[in-house]
Amino acid sequence: MIYLLTTNLQQISPEGIIDRYPNSYNHFVLPFVIGITFILIYLFIGLIRILYHLTGEDRLKLLKSLFNPKTAWKNIKDIFCDCLLHTKIWKRKPLLGYMHSAIAFGWFLLIVVGHIEVWLFAPRHLSGLTEGSLYYPIFYRFFIWINPAHETLRGSVFFFIMDFLLLYVLSGIGLAMFKRVRSIALGMRHTTKPSLADRVALYCLWLIFPLRLLAEGFTADLSGGGFLTRPLNWVFRAFFGNELNFLPTWWAYSICLGLFFVAMPFSRYMHILTEPLLILFRNAGLKVRHPRKGFAEAEIYACSSCGLCLDACPMNVQKKNLKYSSVYFMRFLRRHNKRKTREIAEKCLMCGKCYALCPVGVNSPAIRRAIRETQNNKIQCDYSYLGKYAEKSSENPKSGGKILYFAGCMSHLTPTIIKSVETILKASGQDYEFMDRNEGICCGRPLMLAGRGDAARQTIEANSKIIRNSGCTTLLVSCPICLKIFKEEYSLKGIKVIHYTQFIDSLIKEGKLKVSKSSSAIVYHDPCELGRGCGIYEEPRNVLRAIAELKKASKERDESICCGYSLGTLTLDEKDKAKIAESSVSSLMAENPQEIVTACPMCYRAIRSKAEVPVKDFAEIVCENIENNDKN
Amino acid sequence: MKNNILVIGGGPAGLEASKALSQMGYNVILAEKEKRLGGHLAKWDRLFPDQVSAKEVLDSMLSGIKDVKCFTETDVNSINLLDRSFNAMLSNGITVLADAVLLASGFDMFKAEKKEEYGYGIYDGVLTNADLEQAFREGKSSNPAPKAIGFVHCVGSRDEKAGNPACSKVCCATAVKQAIETKELYPDAKVYCFYMDLRMFGRHYEDLYLRAQKSGIRFIRGRVSEVAETAEGRLLVKAEDTLSSRPLKVTLDRLVLMAGMRPSEAGHKVGRQLNLSVEEDGFFSARDGLLSLQKSKLPGFFYAGACTGPKTLPDTLHEARSAAMEIDRYIKENFRK
C-alpha cells in the first residue's frame, strides 16, 4: 500500500490511531489557517472598536450585566436559542427554522464533537500552535490512520455521530439551495438580493459541507468513517481505484473554509459572530445612541440579511418600495452610504414589524430614529408658551377626581371616539375630568418619531406638570401614540397610565359596565403603537369576544399590517399610504367579518377610507352593546 | 320598424333624452332603479338660482314621456353586445334588444359620514344638503328655532383624501340658496357659510350671492376642520378665517354639510359589464372631451348627464338633448341604409 510508505509512524495510541504525517502538517491546511487567523484578528479589532464607541456609562452597564447571575443566565439561554437553535424562526416558519438551525446548530456540534473526539483520541493536538491546534481538529480525518483491527466501540460511536451531524448540516444546506430557487416553499415571498461578498461566502458555505463529505469519504478506509463516509469510500474505490485522488478534495475543502472566513467580514455571515455580542448588549439594557457607532454597529453587523423583514414591511405591498426595507437599510449603513440611509430612515412608517419579526432582534427603527435625530434635533423652536400654559392650568387643577382623560390631538378629529369614551365613563359612574377638551399640548411622540427628542422633552415636561398637579390617580388615554410615550418617557409616579381598551376590560371584569353579546361578526385591527408598541393584544380581544363574534385577520397581533397613516413616516406620500391601507384592510377581511374594529384614531380614519364594511372604534362598539338595566 | 333605445336612469338626463327620442319616433325603454322617476331632483325642494319649485320642473318633464316604456324599481342585471345591438336583461324579467343605449346613471351623493371630523351621524345637529331639502319639502321647521346655523361647502369635493379631487360644481350655489331659505325660515338666526372658494359661475348666481349678503348671511373663507360638542349639546365649530388670518370658533345649533357628487355605483355596474373606461375621478370617460362628449368608446353606447362628471341641471338637460341627437344620427347611419 503506497500511502503507508509516506507514513511516518509517530505514535500508536491504545485505540490504534496513528499520525500519518510528520508534525501532523500538510500544505493544504494553509488556506484555512490564513482564513481563520484573519477572522480572529478582525474580530478582536472590531470588538475593541465597538466597545470604544460605547459611552462610559454603557460600558459599565455591560460589565455589571455580565456578572449579574440573572442576566448571565439569560445571555446563555438567548445565545443558545437565538444563535444556534433559531427558535424565533421555528415558531413562525418551521421549515425555515429547521434550515437555519441545521446549518448553525449542526455546524456548531460538528466543531464541538470534533474537538471532543480529538481530545479523547489525540489530546496533544489541542494544545500548542506547533501541534496544529488551530487546524488539526478540523482536518482530523486526514491526519490519522486507524488500524481496523483495533477499532473500538467508543471510536465507532464518534464516527456515527460525526456522520450524522454532517448529514444534518447537509440537509440544511440542501434546503438553503432549494430556497434560492423557490423561496415561497419556505414561507418567504421576497428574498434579499445578495451582494458580491455575500455570494462568495454563500457559495463557499454551500460547498464546505459537500466537500467535507467527499474528502472524508476518500479517506474513510484509512481514518475510519460512519454510515455516510464508508459507503462513499467503497463507491470511490470502485470508480477511481487510486486512493491518491483524495488530496485535491482536502485542498478544496480547506480553500472553501479559508475563503469563507476571509469573505465573512464583508458579507452577511458576519452575523454568526456578532449576534452573541448583540445579545449581551441588549440584555445589558443598552440603547442606540449613535446611528452608526457602538451599539448600532453591533446591530448592523448582527443583521443576517435573511430578508424576513422584506415580507414584514407594510410598504412592500408595492414592489418599488422593497428598497426601503430594513435589510437594505442595514446594508447601506454598513457601507456608510449616508444619502440612502437618510432616505430610508425618513420613509419608514416606524410600525416596528420588522423589529418584531427579526430573528436576530435588530432594532432598526431605533437606528432610523437616531438618523432623524442627527437631521432634525438641531432645529430651533420656541416652546416657551408650553411652560406658561402648564403653569396657568396648574393654578386651577382640572381633576379633583380620580380619572383624567387625555384624548390627544388626533382624537379631536374623530369625535366618535371622544363621545363614546365619555358615554362609557358616565355609564360606569366614573368620576373623571377631560384634560384636553378645549386645548391641549401634544404628547410629544410625533416630535420624538421625527427625531426631535429635545423638543419632545419640553412638551413632556409641560404635560407632566399638568397631569401631576391635577391630583388624578389614573390617566386614561384613547390614542395609542400618546400611550406609548406616556408609558416610556413620562415620569408620573403614583399615576396609572392606562389605555381605554384596558380600562373598559377592567370595568367589565369588575362588573361596573355590563355589555350584551350581539351576533355580528367582527375583526379587530391591532394598531402598531398599541400592539407592537405597548404589547396590548389581549384586553381589547377580551372585551370584543364579550360583545360579538371575533374573527381573525390573516395577519394579526405582532404581525398586524400598519394602516399606512402612521405618524412615523416623514416622506411616504399619500398614494403609497392608501395602498398600504388597502392591504391592511384586505388582511382584515380574510374571514369576511361584518364590521372592523380598531382602537386608534389614525387607524380608524385610514381603515374607514378603504373598507367596504362599517368600521368602528373600540369604544363606539362597546357603547352600542351596553346593557341598560338601570334605565329599564 | 321602430328602433329600440334603452335609457338607463330616470333622472333629469334620462327623462329629457327619452322625451326627445320618443318625439323622434323611437321606441324608448327607460329603466330606473328607484321607486319613482326624477332622481335627485325628486328629492329637492327648490332649485337655484331662481328658487323655482323642483316638483313643477319634474312634472313638466314627466308630461313629455307618455310614449316611453318606463320600468321603475328595475336594475339592469346584465348587458352585453350582440352583433350591433345590445342585449339587456332587466331585473323585472324583461329582456331588451336595443340598437342604442343611453347611460344616464347620474351621481351618488358623497357619504358625509366619511368626513369623520364633521360628526355626521354622531351629532344630532349635523345634517346634509339633501336632509335639509327634504325638511324644506316636508315643510318642517324646528321648534325652538335654531339660533345659529352653518353651511360647510366642499364636503367630499376638492378633497383628495375623500377620493374626490374635483369640484362638484353645484354645491356653492346650493349652499347660498339654502342659506337664504334658512334665513327666511328663521329670520333671527345667524347664518354662516364656510367656503374655500365661492364658485358662482352661472347667470344669476352672483345675484343670489348678493341677495344672501344683503340678508345678513356671513361668508367665511375657510374650511371647517373640527366639530366638537359643547356641554349643552350645541356644536363647537373650528375653522380658520383665512382672510383675517386667524383661527376662529363659533357655536352653532345646526351644521349643514354640502355633500358633493360621487360617480354612481349603479352606473359602474353597467360600465363594468361592457368594459367602459372610467377616469381617475371615477366618472366615465367620453370618447372626446370636446367634440364627442355624449359618445362612449363603444359604438351605440352614449352618455348624458352627471355620469361623466358633476353637472348643473341645465347642463344635464342640454346633454340629454344632444345625446338624443347623436343617437338619432347613429341609428340613421347604421340601421337605415
Add this chain to the structure above:
Amino acid sequence: MIDFGFGVSPSSRINLDSADKEKFNELAIAEPDVLKCMACGSCSASCTAAAFEDTSLRRAILSLQNGLGDDASKLLSHCMLCGKCTMVCPRGINTRHLILSIQKIYSL
C-alpha cells in the same frame, strides 16, 4: 431706483422682485407638496399649537411664496408636529415633512 429717503419706516408692500426664489426652489425639491396648497385654512384651523400662539402653515407657505422666509419660520416655530394638519389637508399635502423642510432650509 433712487431712494429719496422719504419713508420713515420700510414699505410694508410685498416685493416679488426681490423675493428669494432660490431657497423656495430648494424647498420645492425637498418637498414638492409646497406647491399644492390652495389656502383653505384647514391646517391652521385644526392646529394644536395655534390654540396658544400664532401658528399657521397656510400663512407660512404664502409668506415663502412672497419671499418672507423669516415670517414663515416664526409662524412654524411653535409647531409640535402632531400631524393633525396632515390628516385634514384636502390636497393630501405631507405637512409634517413640509414643516421640517421649511425649518431646515429657512432656519432663523
